[in-house]
Amino acid sequence: MNLNNSTKISFIQFMPVSLFGSVMGLCGLCFSWRRAEKYWHFTEVPSIIFGWMAVVSFIALAFCYSVKSIKYRDLVSSEFKNPVTLCFFATISVSLLLLPGVILPYLPLTAKVMWIFGASSMFLFAWYVFRSWIDNMQEQEKAMPVWVLPIVGMLDLPIVGHQIDLPGMSEISIMAFGIGSIFSIILLTIIISRLIFQPALPEAVQPSILILLAPMALAFTVYGQFKGVSDTILGALFYFNIFLLLVLGSKISMVLYSCPFKVSWWAVSFPLSAVTISTQIYAQHKPDWVHQLLAAVLLVLTTAVIIFLFFQTLYKIAKRKLA
Numbered sequence: 630m631n632l633n634n635s636t637k638i639s640f641i642q643f644m645p646v647s648l649f650g651s652v653m654g655l656c657g658l659c660f661s662w663r664r665a666e667k668y669w670h671f672t673e674v675p676s677i678i679f680g681w682m683a684v685v686s687f688i689a690l691a692f693c694y695s696v697k698s699i700k701y702r703d704l705v706s707s708e709f710k711n712p713v714t715l716c717f718f719a720t721i722s723v724s725l726l727l728l729p730g731v732i733l734p735y736l737p738l739t740a741k742v743m744w745i746f747g748a749s750s751m752f753l754f755a756w757y758v759f760r761s762w763i764d765n766m767q768e769q770e771k772a773m774p775v776w777v778l779p780i781v782g783m784l785d786l787p788i789v790g791h792q793i794d795l796p797g798m799s800e801i802s803i804m805a806f807g808i809g810s811i812f813s814i815i816l817l818t819i820i821i822s823r824l825i826f827q828p829a830l831p832e833a834v835q836p837s838i839l840i841l842l843a844p845m846a847l848a849f850t851v852y853g854q855f856k857g858v859s860d861t862i863l864g865a866l867f868y869f870n871i872f873l874l875l876v877l878g879s880k881i882s883m884v885l886y887s888c889p890f891k892v893s894w895w896a897v898s899f900p901l902s903a904v905t906i907s908t909q910i911y912a913q914h915k916p917d918w919v920h921q922l923l924a925a926v927l928l929v930l931t932t933a934v935i936i937f938l939f940f941q942t943l944y945k946i947a948k949r950k951l952a
Contacts, residue, residue: 640946641697646708647893649690649720651942654898654935655683656727661902661928664909669925675932680731682939687724712771715758717893719778722751723785730789741793748786748801755780755808772823773830774840775896777816784809784847791854806851813844836880839897845870846903850910859914867911870904871923881934892945895938901931 662676698705708714725747729740758779786805790798820841824830830838849866856863881897905927912920 641693642701642704644690644693644697645717645892646694646705646714647717647720647896648942649687649694649724650717650893650895650898651939652683652687652690652724653720653727654895654902654938655679655686656724656731657899657902657906658931658935659683659731660727661905661909661931664906665928668909668913679935683728683731687728712767713773713775715761716773716775716778717896719751719754719758719782720896722747722754723778723782723899726751726782726785726789730792733789733792740789741795744789744793745795748790748805751782751786755783759812769819769823770827772820773834774820774837776820777813777840777844778896780812781809781816781844781847784813784844784851787851787854788847802851802855806848806855809844810848810851813848817841817844833891834893836894836897838877838880839900841877841900842870842873843900843903845873846900846907849907850903853907853910859911863911863914867907870907874904881930892942895942898931898935898938901927901934905931 659676659680662671662679663673665671666673666676694705709718725743729744729747732743733740783805786809787802790802790805795801824838829835845866849863849870852866853859853863881901905924908920908924908927912924
């Protein structure tokens with residue numbers, strides 16, 4: 630009995646906010662499999678399983694982190710004051726923006742309320758982080774891929790928001806697209822400049838470079854929602870993402886082989902899902918075998934990576950070796 634209690638307390642005390650990235654990845658994977666059902670007539674079983682895994686994971690993590698914020702307030706405060714771990718708090722707001730897409734077919738009112746709360750918190754958090762960057766001088770070598778999470782997370786508002794019937798949703802989506810896409814360009818410039826002209830990132834955080842795939846993949850999806858048809862801009866965004874995936878894709882192997890497992894690597898799961906979804910959408914517009922095959926390969930790869938991360942996380946929690 631005491632051992633179980635000790636295990637529970639030690640996990641709650643350690644639990645990093647970045648673990649909410651698992652909810653984002655599972656939501657993205659659910660959406661990817663829903664598109665596979667629609668385009669390729671797959672069974673709905675995978676999307677249902679991954680969707681409810683996301684819901685259960687969020688409930689469990691929200692409970693544990695709430696307990697941590699009460700019992701270990703200083704630890705939560707130190708996470709919030711750290712310029713790197715601060716960015717991971719965006720994963721909570723983004724989870725609240727994506728989960729409504731999972732539960733919308735079952736609980737539409739709950740989904741609407743959750744989305745409103747997520748959108749409000751995302752906007753306020755993005756404002757807070759950007760103001761803190763302006764008010765406090767930042768060192769270029771400290772610029773990390775996770776910097777894209779707080780402000781580029783605005784691009785997640787329209788992803789599910791366009792399915793929710795709310796007054797002014799069109800203008801809200803345009804606002805979020807403008808803020809997220811323009812800041813994507815600014816932040817990608819800063820971070821890629823840091824990667825080129827500063828010493829390499831520590832090996833333990835190398836896989837997090839894949840986060841850089843998310844901004845333009847989300848911009849592609851949101852822009853596609855606005856237009857409804859393929860055009861030159863949509864194609865340019867798609868092929869930019871594919872090129873970036875080719876450049877950074879080798880970092881995926883580090884998740885599987887090169888480094889000790891880190892829960893912060895969950896941050897790579899949603900960018901992979903976002904690129905998979907953008908490829909599925911583009912394959913719908915360009916239904917040749919090359920794009921269809923690419924979409925299928927990315928769906929399999931993303932599924933494999935997220936399943937690996939999920940069971941590796943459970944194993945590390947059981948062994949009390951989470952890091």
